[in-house]
Amino acid sequence: MTLDLDKLVRPEIAALEPYRSARGEAPDPSGFLLLDANENPYPDRLQGKGDALNRYPEPQPRRLKARLARFYGLAEEGLLITRGSDEGIDLLLRAFCRPGEDAVITCPPTFGIYAVAAQIQGAALVEVPLDQDCQLDIAAITAAAEKTSTKLIFICSPNNPTGNDMEHTGILRLAADLPQTLIIVDEAYIEFSGSPSLAARIAGQPNLVVLRTLSKAFGLAGVRCGSVLAGPEIIAILRRVLAPYPVPTPVADAACEAVGPAGLARMAYEVEQLSAARDQMIGALGGVADVQKIFPSSANFLLVRFADSDAVCQRLKARGILVRDLSAKLPGCLRLSLGTAQENELLLQALGIDSAPAVCSRRAKRTRTTNETSIFAAVDLDRPAAAVVDTGIAFFDHMLEQLGKHGGFALTLKAEGDLQVDPHHTIEDCAILLGETLREALGSKAGIARYGFTVAMDEARAQAIIDLSGRAYCRFEGQFDGPSVGGMPTELVPHVFRSLADSLGAAIHIRLDGDNDHHKVEASFKALGRALRMAIRRDGGEIPSTKGQL
Ligand SMILES: *Cc1c(COP(=O)(O)O)cnc(C)c1O
Numbered sequence: 061m062t063l064d065l066d067k068l069v070r071p072e073i074a075a076l077e078p079y080r081s082a083r084g085e086a087p088d089p090s091g092f093l094l095l096d097a098n099e100n101p102y103p104d105r106l107q108g109k110g111d112a113l114n115r116y117p118e119p120q121p122r123r124l125k126a127r128l129a130r131f132y133g134l135a136e137e138g139l140l141i142t143r144g145s146d147e148g149i150d151l152l153l154r155a156f157c158r159p160g161e162d163a164v165i166t167c168p169p170t171f172g173i174y175a176v177a178a179q180i181q182g183a184a185l186v187e188v189p190l191d192q193d194c195q196l197d198i199a200a201i202t203a204a205a206e207k208t209s210t211k212l213i214f215i216c217s218p219n220n221p222t223g224n225d226m227e228h229t230g231i232l233r234l235a236a237d238l239p240q241t242l243i244i245v246d247e248a249y250i251e252f253s254g255s256p257s258l259a260a261r262i263a264g265q266p267n268l269v270v271l272r273t274l275s276k277a278f279g280l281a282g283v284r285c286g287s288v289l290a291g292p293e294i295i296a297i298l299r300r301v302l303a304p305y306p307v308p309t310p311v312a313d314a315a316c317e318a319v320g321p322a323g324l325a326r327m328a329y330e331v332e333q334l335s336a337a338r339d340q341m342i343g344a345l346g347g348v349a350d351v352q353k354i355f356p357s358s359a360n361f362l363l364v365r366f367a368d369s370d371a372v373c374q375r376l377k378a379r380g381i382l383v384r385d386l387s388a389k390l391p392g393c394l395r396l397s398l399g400t401a402q403e404n405e406l407l408l409q410a411l412g413i414d415s416a417p418a419v420c421s422r423r424a425k426r427t428r429t430t431n432e433t434s435i436f437a438a439v440d441l442d443r444p445a446a447a448v449v450d451t452g453i454a455f456f457d458h459m460l461e462q463l464g465k466h467g468g469f470a471l472t473l474k475a476e477g478d479l480q481v482d483p484h485h486t487i488e489d490c491a492i493l494l495g496e497t498l499r500e501a502l503g504s505k506a507g508i509a510r511y512g513f514t515v516a517m518d519e520a521r522a523q524a525i526i527d528l529s530g531r532a533y534c535r536f537e538g539q540f541d542g543p544s545v546g547g548m549p550t551e552l553v554p555h556v557f558r559s560l561a562d563s564l565g566a567a568i569h570i571r572l573d574g575d576n577d578h579h580k581v582e583a584s585f586k587a588l589g590r591a592l593r594m595a596i597r598r599d600g601g602e603i604p605s606t607k608g609q610l
Contacts, residue, residue, distance in 0.1 A: 063239055063266040068211060069297050073155050081119055081304040088122075117305050121312035127319045128287055132259050132272060137292035140299065141307050141315075145248055145273040145286035149214075150177045151298045152244060152269070152288070156211040157183035163208040167196055169221055169390055171246060174214040184208065194222040194355065198230045205238050212242050217258075218249040221386055221395045223357030225255045232258075235265045242294070244269045251277030251331050252338075253358035259289045266291045276360060278318045278327050285315040322427055322436035325450075325474030329425060329438050334360045337398045344408050352392065365392040372411070379410040422598075424500035425472075428493045432485040433477035437497040438470075441596050445470035451490055452479050455546025459585040460490070466589025469596065483548060491556040495563030502528065502596060510567075513590035515583045520574025522583035526591040527567040534561035538572030538580065545577045553581055557588070 066074065082097035083089050097116055105113040120141055129136045142148045157164060159182030166174045167190050178185045186208060188201045201213060213234065217226035226245075235243045245258050247270055259270045273286040285307070288298060307315075317323050338357060345351050345364060350372060355363040366372045369387045372394060376383055384395035398404060401421070425438035447464035449457045452475065464471035473494065477486030512525035522538075534557050540550035554570075561568040570588065574580045 063291075065293050065297065068156055068240060068242070070154075070156060070158050073297065073300055076300055078300045079304055082116065083118075113309055115309075117307055117309045117312060119302075119305055119307075121307055121309075121316070124307070124312045124316045124319070127316060131319050131324070132257070132270075132287065132289055134259055134262065134289060135292075138262065138289055138295060140288040140290075140295045140302065142286045142288060142302070143284045143306050144275060145246060145271045146173055147284075147302075147306065148271050148286050148288040148298075149173055149244075149246075150180075151301050152212055152242065153177045153181040153183060155297050155301045156242065157181050159183065161209060162211045164212040164214060165201060165204055165210055166214045167201070167216075169219075169386070170214070170216045171220045171248075183211075186210065190219070190222070194219065194224050196226055196230050196234075198234055201234060202237055205241055210238075210241050212244055213238070214244050214246065216246040216248070217255070218247075218253050218358040220248065220359070221361070221363050221384070221390070221393075222355050223359045223361060223363050224355065225253050225358045228255070228258060232261065232265065235268050239267055242267050242269050244271065246271045248273050248276055249359035251327065252335060252360050255358065262289060262291060266294075269294060274315055274318055277331050278323070279330065280314060280318055283311050283314045283318075285311055317427075317429055317434065320434050321476040322429065322434040322474055325436040325472065326425065326427055326438075329436070329472055334398050337401065337404055338362065341396070341398065341404055341408075344413055345411070348411050348413060350411070361395050361397045363390070363393055363395050365390070366394060367392065369394050376407070376410050379406070381407055381410055383407075422501045422503060422596075424497045426493055426497045426500065428489060428496075430485075430489065432481075433475060433489040435473070435475040435477075435486075435489055435493050437474075437490075437493045438472040439494075439497050439501050440470040441498075441501050442598070443470045444468045447471040447473075449473045451475040451486055452477065453483050453486065453547055455548045456483070456487055456490070458546070459548075459581060460494070462582060462585040463494075463589040463592070466586045466593060467596070468589075468593040484552060487548065487552050487556060488559055491559035492563045495560040495566075498592075498596075499564045511591045511594040513587045513594070515587040515590065517574070517579040517583040517586075518576070520576060520579035520583045521572070522580065522587040523569075523571040524584065524587035524591045525567075525569040526588065526595050528564070528595050529567055530565045531567065532562045532565055533567040534558040535567075535569045536572075538570065538584070540577045540580065541575075542577050545581050548581075550577060550581070553584065557584075 100114045103114050125136050129139050163184035163186050164178045165186045165188055168187050175185050186204050188197055188204050191197050215226055215231055218224060247257055250257050262268050270289040275281040341362060342354055345354055350366045351364055352367055353365040369392045373385050386393045386395055422441040428435045447461040449460045451457055460473060475486050475490050479486060510525060510527045514523040536554035536557055544550055557568050557570055570584050572580045572584055
């Protein structure tokens with residue numbers, strides 16, 4: 061039996077003549093005189109940040125939709141942009157559940173919004189609790205679904221608040237055994253999990269629906285942007301219920317940036333940091349006498365059972381720390397969201413773990429977006445690691461990798477620039493952002509001493525001297541024979557050092573000679589990396605300047 065949507069959808073919704081917004085599905089309206097929607101014709105609100113805010117937004121912004129579809133790995137017809145997953149949940153209830161007649165199944169302990177949305181719609185709520193391992197009780201869910209007119213089954217994976225992934229075999233079996241029921245998998249935390257998304261299975265399983273959001277891993281809870289992923293017919297039904305203009309223009313702009321190349325690199329970087337924090341916290345909490353159980357987590361939070369959760373809650377509150385108290389439903393349990401390294405440290409201290417404060421790693425991450433480039437950079441000065449660099453200019457990548465390697469610091473840099481115009485903007489902006497990021501990571505502890513290094517590469521010789529003085533100065537002595545090396549214009553080589561000096565706040569002196577341009581450029585980046593390595597080395601806790609600040 062396959063999915064019969066005509067039977068699943070509420071008859072009122074099937075019969076509805078949907079509202080058509082002025083420009084609804086019209087072709088791209090740019091180029092037209094827009095006298096069709098009673099808008100105010102005068103643009104430029106919000107100090108120039110919102111040129112087009114006098115216009116209604118696209119109901120489903122094309123550029124954002126294309127990027128989301130690419131990231132989620134399905135066709136655009138299979139995606140609906142909503143005001144957070146919360147709206148996606150509400151739309152599903154309103155489109156499919158007849159008040160007083162239909163039911164939804166949830167599997168507690170789980171996300172509370174499913175039950176609230178069901179109650180608001182007047183749908184019956186059938187609860188089939190998770191088993192002892194916090195997994196789905198597939199047999200019980202199937203039995204419950206067959207007993208009532210069950211339209212929707214909500215599954216959260218990784219599950220909030222338990223944190224674990226649900227086994228995909230069970231979910232897919234449910235979907236196969238209950239072909240006239242929508243199996244909705246809420247993957248709000250999937251980016252933190254090693255598990256693949258079930259979105260890839262929608263094509264072969266038409267009653268599968270997946271919810272994704274930018275609220276958690278992408279750090280955009282304030283933007284309210286989620287997606288419903290499903291077969292195109294289901295999406296078409298939800299569109300009938302969706303508000304005419306659900307995605308405000310500033311939301312679309314912020315979301316678009318978040319799922320662009322630099323945004324994705326930032327997300328991956330932060331997910332990695334939070335996952336590492338999760339492992340550290342599990343280790344540290346294991347040493348707390350009060351802790352009875354730490355539930356396995358694939359998300360950015362930990363469910364922890366304490367001997368006396370009330371006392372723990374009070375103690376944390378007294379220290380100004382809020383955690384989620386779930387003890388009403390899960391005795392003794394608190395849900396702890398992972399914070400920054402410092403925040404996690406404060407939480408542990410409040411829980412009575414007297415670990416000497418971890419030596420704070422000198423890290424920074426920054427994003428830079430202009431009309432020409434979009435770049436994400438992150439450095440960790442206290443962790444040597446292979447550089448992860450992708451600017452679209454292979455030779456420049458190689459040079460930045462040299463800088464990271466010889467500088468002895470971890471460097472992540474992802475850029476998307478207007479290379480079709482020229483590599484100039486991308487190379488320049490990468491240098492600026494890298495300098496800013498290094499400067500931020502250095503904080504107040506910049507070394508003032510002058511460090512220098514000379515590198516020989518066959519016949520070529522490069523000398524780099526750096527002074528992290530807080531004052532920008534660049535001196536470059538050298539000549540190149542050709543106009544470019546590996547696609548990088550040689551005239552940009554001194555330009556990179558100047559941009560770096562400016563944004564880092566450093567004096568950088570480079571002197572180069574030799575015969576081969578490739579050798580000369582590479583030697584100069586290596587030499588600068590080596591000089592930087594000495595300059596950023598941590599040397600006691602004092603600011604190395606008689607001025608007391610840099
Ligand atoms: C946080 C969370 C969401 C996100 O909802 P948004 O409306 O997209 O912010 C969805 N589902 C679960 C289980 C969550 O914990």
